[in-house]
Amino acid sequence: MANKSKNLSIVGRGLTNFESIMWIFTRLSALAMYAFILFAIIGALVMGARTNMNMADVLRWGFMPNVTHVQSTALEDTGPFASPFWKLVASGLLLIAVGHGVHGLVVIADDYITSERGRGIVRIFSIIMILSMIFIGLYILWTS
DSSP states (O other): OOOOOOOOOHHHHTTTSHHHHHHHHHHHHHHHHHHHHHHHHHHHHHHHHHHTOOHHHHHHHHHSOOHHHHTTSSOSOOGGGGSHHHHHHHHHHHHHHHHHHHHHHHHHHHHHOOSHHHHHHHHHHHHHHHHHHHHHHHHHHHHO
């Protein structure tokens, strides 16, 4: 008699636990970072075409769309780059990148730390690290 395959619900497969959700977050956040960077590079190309910005400045702007990154360039007016829209784009990129990166560090640490206490310490430290990096990054983005 042949074995019948079982149809398991999502709950039965275990896809609703925290680790599965974070696995999905890691994949989606990587795609979101690509989308944010591509959007910022295209925006910098469009805005830079008006001001003859060179490619190095366009790429620098694309990876961190912050007005303080374009002040050292030969731009006459950084006003268009200082809009709340670009601050929101930079904030979105910051939030996604910090979450993705810190979760990656926690996953790597979990592979090498065998004790539950050690893993707990790393997770508490990662929560402190993610909150501090987000707070400092958002403060710099919105006050510069």
